[in-house]
Amino acid sequence: MSGKTNKVVVITGGSSGIGKAFAKAYNAKGHQVIACGRDQEKLKKLEVDIAGVDTFQCDVTDNASLQAFLSYIDQKYPQVDILISNAGRLDRVNFANDDLSQFDASSQINLNLTSSINVVAAFLPQLKKAAQGNIVLVSSGFGLSPAGYAPLYSAAKAGIHSFAKALRYQLKDAGIAVTEVIPPLVDTPATAQRTEAKVSAESVVTETLKAIAKGKPEALVGQTKFLPTIMRLVPRTAEKLVFSS
Numbered sequence: 001m002s003g004k005t006n007k008v009v010v011i012t013g014g015s016s017g018i019g020k021a022f023a024k025a026y027n028a029k030g031h032q033v034i035a036c037g038r039d040q041e042k043l044k045k046l047e048v049d050i051a052g053v054d055t056f057q058c059d060v061t062d063n064a065s066l067q068a069f070l071s072y073i074d075q076k077y078p079q080v081d082i083l084i085s086n087a088g089r090l091d092r093v094n095f096a097n098d099d100l101s102q103f104d105a106s107s108q109i110n111l112n113l114t115s116s117i118n119v120v121a122a123f124l125p126q127l128k129k130a131a132q133g134n135i136v137l138v139s140s141g142f143g144l145s146p147a148g149y150a151p152l153y154s155a156a157k158a159g160i161h162s163f164a165k166a167l168r169y170q171l172k173d174a175g176i177a178v179t180e181v182i183p184p185l186v187d188t189p190a191t192a193q194r195t196e197a198k199v200s201a202e203s204v205v206t207e208t209l210k211a212i213a214k215g216k217p218e219a220l221v222g223q224t225k226f227l228p229t230i231m232r233l234v235p236r237t238a239e240k241l242v243f244s245s
């Protein structure tokens with residue numbers, strides 16, 4: 001990040017969990033945060049919880065809604081310095097046992113992969129106006145190796161992993177850095193029912209800010225720090241471990 005203050009930071013899914021932790025951290029640094037989400041009540045609460053945060057109701061899977069968010073930003077802010085594409089949700093599905101007669105993969109793939117790519121494409125012109133832009137894509141350890149209970153989510157996040165790499169190469173001469181955030185299980189409202197060990201949303205933000213400051217392409221958090229090495233040394237063991245996590 002450059003020394004310029006008062007950056008404009010756009011966060012999709014900024015009203016809860018990891019997105020809200022990003023909003024808090026960038027707001028505390030004196031930057032202007034604009035967060036979106038679908039639920040207006042959650043956005044209102046965010047504005048109360050973090051004074052100075054601007055919000056806009058937007059469903060990132062709906063192109064008209066995304067374009068309305070873009071117009072709002074375009075009219076109110078001169079450029080976007082940091083885009084955090086974070087909105088996402090894990091749905092469980094079991095191809096061996098579930099009734100798949102009404103099955104449709106598009107909702108999981110749209111939210112966790114397609115919409116994230118659309119968000120990047122939509123905000124690129126604003127990011128190009130910034131002196132030094134940064135795109136942060138929130139992926140998952142399951143994008144490196146799939147979870148047994150979430151094959152679609154894992155496939156979508158693996159898509160983000162691949163997209164982040166390609167995007168980084170394409171944007172390297174445009175002055176826009178691409179940082180992929182690869183968390184393990186994180187303590188957020190989305191994982192409230194999970195009893196396993198979780199890292200905090202704040203630690204995800206801390207590791208991401210460190211990665212951005214050092215110009216690292218990926219922010220590996222908690223157990224995912226070891227995942228690439230384990231996958232290289234003992235790939236089948238790593239796969240089994242993550243699959244049954």
Ligand SMILES: NC(=O)c1ccc[n+]([C@@H]2O[C@H](COP(=O)([O-])OP(=O)(O)OC[C@H]3O[C@@H](n4cnc5c(N)ncnc54)[C@H](OP(=O)(O)O)[C@@H]3O)[C@@H](O)[C@H]2O)c1
Pocket residue numbers: 012013014015016017018019036037038039040042058059060061086087088089090111138139140141182183184185186187188189190191
């Ligand atoms: N928690 C974990 O263990 C974990 C681990 C690895 C990666 N991740 C990733 O981290 C990201 C954030 O997860 P989280 O755990 O912080 O979830 P969370 O607490 O449920 O927050 C999700 C945020 O996304 C928003 N959102 C959901 N669907 C949206 C849509 N269609 N359009 C716009 N906003 C939408 C939600 O607001 P509304 O519901 O109001 O729209 C909310 O603000 C996700 O991409 C997730 O896959 C999470």
